[in-house]
Amino acid sequence: MTIEERTREEVDRRLARLKEEFGQFPVVEETAENDPEFFESGVEMVEEGWIGDAGAFVTDDDDRALLIRHESEPEKWGTPGGGHEPGERMAETARREVREETGVDVELTGVFRARRKTAVHADDPDRRFQMLTVWFDGDTREAEIDVGDDEIAEARWFAEPPDRVHDFLEARIVTWAERR
Template sequence: MGRRDYEDDPDAPAANSLVPAASVVVVGNDGRVLLQRRADNGRWALPGGRMEIGETLPGCAVRETREETGLDVEVVGLVGTYTDPGHVFAYDDGEVRQEFSICFLARPTGGELAVSDESTDVRWFTPDETDDLPMVASIRKRLTDWRSGAAPVFR
């Protein structure tokens, strides 16, 4: 299903849903960060997705990372909360979702890199290598917040 991101766009459609979601900054022992190239828009992104009934948000982060990248991770911190009502995702089926994402910090514990039906590539990057990668503004914001090394942000 296709998706279009709108951020502070006066022409964005009005949100009609709010879904808790997790995104994950996975950092290896060498300081590189894990990204996936999304199949729906061709841009680089953090692993993540919607929370399911019966799971915790950290559990969602672990599950989504495994499903999308093939890696098992352990959540070790919080990058920030991202709940900007000016950021919506419009899906082909008519859903327009207001952003509601908690971004976790995690470390890999096992598994092997693998693409999924949601990605075309999964790779490790040094923080500087992410500067020129094509990605939506909200993902860039999470990476910038992580790279700042500051306390968790609340947006």
């Protein structure tokens, strides 16, 4: 079985499990051409059990949203989240990443979006693998933030939407703002 077949089956399995646990949610499909070196590093990660990443749009009892800015893109706000570790379910990844990046424990309540991404080797387009990104919704009773990750420039609670957010988050921010 090829790496593309193995990762497609794993992504399908994880999406089915998430839909069983959290109900229906949109799944977007993307394809990205990777330079050979980057592609090979992805293959190595897949061989070790990695499948993608996960994060969460977290709100508190006052319906404030917990957002972060990364050092690599400090002009945009996004959700806490990060890379899957082998053996984790995607929900475990999201909870762990929120806690590591912000110090906040989150209860996941749903999935607002998932992305199935196909990575394609730039010099050999027949070489491919799939990965999965899952963005959950979550609630917390905690208000205190403790940034615990050097990659995080800032984490903050928002009562109103910030000016600039990452593209994947725009629709979720609108939904949150409209219910306020």
